Amino acid sequence: MNEFAIEVDALSQAYGRREVLDRIELRAGPGEVIGLVGRNGCGKTTLLETLAGLHQPSSGQCRLLGQPSLDMPEDVRQQFGFVFQEEELFDWMVVSDHVDLVGSMYTNWDKTHVRQLLKRWRVPTGEQVSRLSRGQRQMLGIILALGHAPRVLLLDEPASALDPVARREFLGELVELALDERRTVVFSSHLLTDVERVATRIWLMREGRVLLDDSLDHLKEGMLQLRVHKGRQAAELPPSLNGELKRQQHDWGESVLLYQPSREEIEELQQDLGEQLITRNMGLDELAVELLSE
Amino acid sequence: MLFELETADGVPLYRQLVDQIRRMISGGTLRPGDELPSVRAVAEHYTINPMTVSRAYALLEADGWLERRRGKPMRVIERNWEDRQQRMEGIHDSLRKVVRDARQLGLNSNEVISALENLFEESDQ
Numbered sequence: 001m002n003e004f005a006i007e008v009d010a011l012s013q014a015y016g017r018r019e020v021l022d023r024i025e026l027r028a029g030p031g032e033v034i035g036l037v038g039r040n041g042c043g044k045t046t047l048l049e050t051l052a053g054l055h056q057p058s059s060g061q062c063r064l065l066g067q068p069s070l071d072m073p074e075d076v077r078q079q080f081g082f083v084f085q086e087e088e089l090f091d092w093m094v095v096s097d098h099v100d101l102v103g104s105m106y107t108n109w110d111k112t113h114v115r116q117l118l119k120r121w122r123v124p125t126g127e128q129v130s131r132l133s134r135g136q137r138q139m140l141g142i143i144l145a146l147g148h149a150p151r152v153l154l155l156d157e158p159a160s161a162l163d164p165v166a167r168r169e170f171l172g173e174l175v176e177l178a179l180d181e182r183r184t185v186v187f188s189s190h191l192l193t194d195v196e197r198v199a200t201r202i203w204l205m206r207e208g209r210v211l212l213d214d215s216l217d218h219l220k221e222g223m224l225q226l227r228v229h230k231g232r233q234a235a236e237l238p239p240s241l242n243g244e245l246k247r248q249q250h251d252w253g254e255s256v257l258l259y260q261p262s263r264e265e266i267e268e269l270q271q272d273l274g275e276q277l278i279t280r281n282m283g284l285d286e287l288a289v290e291l292l293s294e
Numbered sequence: 295m296l297f298e299l300e301t302a303d304g305v306p307l308y309r310q311l312v313d314q315i316r317r318m319i320s321g322g323t324l325r326p327g328d329e330l331p332s333v334r335a336v337a338e339h340y341t342i343n344p345m346t347v348s349r350a351y352a353l354l355e356a357d358g359w360l361e362r363r364r365g366k367p368m369r370v371i372e373r374n375w376e377d378r379q380q381r382m383e384g385i386h387d388s389l390r391k392v393v394r395d396a397r398q399l400g401l402n403s404n405e406v407i408s409a410l411e412n413l414f415e416e417s418d419q
Binding site: 031033168171172175176178179192193196197198199200216217220221270274275277278279280281282283284285286 | 301302303304305306307308309334337338340341342343344345346349394397398399400
């Protein structure tokens with residue numbers, strides 16, 4: 001058995017001249033819940049769809065549970081689940097029939113759990129799929145992907161149409177999945193406080209490339225923002241600092257984002273600049289804005 | 295539940311858990327022999343990844359605050375809580391932060407200490 005649930009090697013995808021994915025290298029092991037973060041159009045959806053074997057890559061390859069995504073054998077398919085943004089549901093079917101149809105494709109379908117979820121999330125089982133609200137469609141999509149308790153689960157903005165209560169319930173299901181340490185989940189989301197709750201690792205994408213692949217804790221602990229306020233006296237940061245990622249000038253002064261800065265250097269600065277220097281750690285939301293904005 | 299977790303904070307969730315549990319033990323909210331909620335219970339209650347909770351518990355175990363027993367909940371370790379040095383450890387990080395903030399605000403130690411003394415007096419009343 002392979003130790004990685006997901007392997008992406010030198011994956012590139014181009015549509016015409018447009019490079020959507022550019023030499024992506026990624027690994028995910030069992031027990032990891034990965035938050036895939038990036039701006040719209042950065043390639044998140046293409047990456048997830050290619051992982052699911054829906055596109056033939058221009059070069060490179062993806063493997064799920066040690067097998068190539070493009071040619072997924074039946075035993076891997078049985079352990080794999082996905083929810084895509086444009087959930088491919090059959091609009092003409094009644095919800096309960098749709099659930100039964102999908103259930104019939106999996107040997108380990110958990111009917112009881114599915115019934116509980118449909119009830120708890122108030123998805124009307126007697127309704128025709130076309131009459132569901134956007135949120136209800138999304139919930140149905142998630143339930144259909146969870147029904148066979150997949151070992152590898154890919155979710156593309158699964159909670160974008162859910163209200164805050166439903167989102168929390170959905171996250172609760174992810175926590176349940178994560179309690180079994182053999183599972184791997186990748187989910188893309190713009191709701192970064194959700195990602196902070198359940199993700200162990202972050203894949204941050206920008207313009208078709210993976211800008212950052214780090215554990216969430218490590219990322220939060222490693223990133224430090226310095227701010228120097230122009231006060232009565234002129235105060236300036238040195239022209240370059242250890243671990244410097246980004247420097248910005250503001251009306252009020254200067255800010256610098258550092259990754260794994262040198263402690264000694266920071267302490268020296270604190271001595272020199274006193275009250276004019278502010279050091280702060282940032283939540284994921286702020287970090288993403290810092291790293292993804294121009 | 296006991297804890298107060300802030301997801302959008304710059305401090306990782308496991309670190310928030312570690313700090314709070316240490317403070318609770320030092321402060322006596324958690325007493326030697328008290329059992330902690332299971333990893334599952336904490337993860338489900340706060341909707342956070344179970345690994346975050348087990349990481350916090352493992353660190354507290356390594357630092358000698360908690361003990362793990364087979365098939366049973368984690369427990370606050372029996373030790374000599376009269377040792378003031380150990381109790382000081384529980385507040386050290388908070389104090390360090392106060393010092394840092396004070397420096398950034400250009401306050402000196404006398405000013406901060408007298409503010410602290412005032413707060414102690416207030417909380418005695």
